[in-house]
Amino acid sequence: MTPDAPDRSTDLGTPPARLHPLTPIATALPIVAAIFAITLFAGGGSAWQQNVAGVPLALAICALALVVVTAYRYLLWQRCEYWFDEVGDLRIDSGLVYRNERKVQLSRLQAVDLERPLLARIFGLAAVKIDIAGTGDSKVALAYLSNDEAIAMRVDLLERARAEGRAEEPVVETILHSVAPSDLLVSLLLRTATAGLLVLTGLLIFVTVMTSGASGLLFLPFTGGIPLFIVVTEFVNLYGFTVAKAHDGVRLRYGLLRTQAQTVPMGRVMAVDIIEPLLWRRKGWVRLRLTIAGVAGESDDGSSQRSILLPVGSRAVADEILSHVLPGVVVEAVPLVSASSKARWRAPIQGARLAFGHTDEVFVCRRGRVTRHLSVVPHARTQSVSIVQGPWQRSLGLSTLRVDIPPGPIKVEALYFPAHQVQLAADEQIARARASRKGDWAS
C-alpha cells in the first residue's frame, strides 16, 4: 500500500531519539589512546623506562583526559537528537556551544552506508553514513547506533527515500563475489613493483651473507620494508572485500580493523580500468579500478581505496561485476585498432599493445606491456576530447588522443597513433559523446 501525499504529513514524523548511550565512551577512547601514546613517547619514553616516578604522572594525565573528554562527549551526546519530521525528512540537532540543526532531504539521498571502526565493533556499535546529492558538506553521519538500530535505520532511510520516489526497486542485496583473504594476500605480493622489490631484497640478503659486508643492509628498509608495509596496509584495508548488487548500484564492503561500506551508484561511474599485472596473468587475475564523480575531490583518508571496484578476481568475476556497473557493455567484444609500427619508436615496450576502439556505448583504450591496462569510458561521460603531441611524437607523425573525464585514478589516452587517424577519431568521439548525451537518463 502506498500512502497518499496528504496522509503522509501525519504518518512520517517520529519522536526525537538519542544516539546509543555508549557513544560518549566509544568516541572518547580513541582520543585518550592518542594522548596515552603522546605521554608514552614524550621525552623519548623516559617516563616509562628509567624514571619510575613519571609513570603515575603520565597515567594521571590519561585518567584526567579520559574524564574530561568523556564528560565533553557526554554533553554532546545529551544535546544531539535525531528524528523524522512531518514531511519525512531526517532532522539532526546537535552541538554544545554552536547549535547545528540539520535537515537531510531524503529526496536527494544518494547512499546509506554502515561503518564499524574497531572500537565501535567491540561495543557492538555502528555509524550510519548518509550521502546526499550536492557538493561540499554532503555527508551526514549518525555515530553511533547499536548494530541492529543502524541496520534498521538504513532500511528505514532507504524505504522513506523510495517513498519519495528516489528508487523504484525493493532494498535487496545479492552478493556477487567475495575475495578470499589468501587470494588477496598472494595478489598483493605478486604486484609487479612489490614482487620486484622483494626479489631485490632477497638478492641483497644473499649478497650480504656471501660477502659478509653489511653495507647492503642499508637498503633493506627501502627494498623490503616499504613494499611489505604497502602489502600489509592494503591487506588490512581490503580484507574481506565483498561486492554486492543492490537496487541502486553496486555495494562494496571491506576492511579488517575498520569495516567500510561503499555504494557505487550506477549513474556516477565515469570510467573503469581493468588492470593485469605481469605476475597475475598465470592465475588469470585482474583488478578493477574506477572513477566515480565526486570521490576524488574528497580528502577522505580512504580515497585511494574508494576507487577500487575489485582488488583481485578472475576475468569471469570481473566481467560479471562490470555488467552491473556498465550495463550492456561487453569489453572483450569491443573492436580495437592497434597502433602502427611507428609507435614502437616512441614506446618500444608497450608499442605493440597500444590500441583503442569504441562501441555505441563506450570508448576503450589499451596500454601497458608489463602491467596491462584496459580503460573503458562511457560516451556520455566524455567531458571533452584533447589531442596532444610532443616533439618526439611529431617527428614520427604521431599524436595522442585523450578523452577527458572527471578527476580520478584513470587516464583515458590512446597513445601514439598517426596524427590524421587521431584527428578523425577525436571528431568522431565528440560526435558520439553528443549523441549519447541526448538519450542519457543521468544528464
Next chain:
Amino acid sequence: MPSGKMGKVTRPIDATFTPADTQWVSVSPKLTSARRVLWALLMLIPAVAGVALFFVPNIEVWIPILVLVATVVAFGWGFWYFARRTASWAYAEREDDLIVVHGFMFKRLVIVPYGRMQLVDLAAGPVDRAFGIATLQLHTAAATSDASIPGLVPEVAAALRDRLAHLGEQRAAGL
C-alpha cells in the same frame, strides 16, 4: 573594435595536427608584449642579484659574470618564446563545440562541447589590464580539459564569454 590582426590567423596552423576546414581565430599580439613585460620584470631579480654579487668581497669575478650572461640569455629566449607561444594560440567556434589549440613544442588541441561547460571565467592581471587583454577560462567537470584562451581584447572576450555561457546553458548536459 579589436585591433586589425584579430580574426585572422597570423601564421599557418599545422595541418597535420589541427582540422583544416575550421575558421581559426588567433589571439591578440598584445599578449606577446604583456608576457614579455612580465618576463622582463622576473628577469630583474637575477640581474640585480648578479650586479650585487660584484660587490661581495672574496668572490671569484666569473661568478657574477656567469649569472649576468645566463640572465641575458634567458631574457632573449623569453622574447623569442612568447612570440612563438602567442602565435600558436587559436580558437574556433563550431556549431556544437569550441576548439582551442596552443603550444608549439608540445602541441595541445582540446574540443569542448558547449553542453559540458560548467563555468566560463574571464580574468586579467594588472599587466594584462595595462595592455588591454584578458584570459578566458573554460571549466568542465574534468580537470584535464583545461581550455583557456589568453590575449583576448576585452570586447571580444566579453562577447565570447556571454555567447559561450548562453550556449552552455542551452545545451547543459551535466556530468
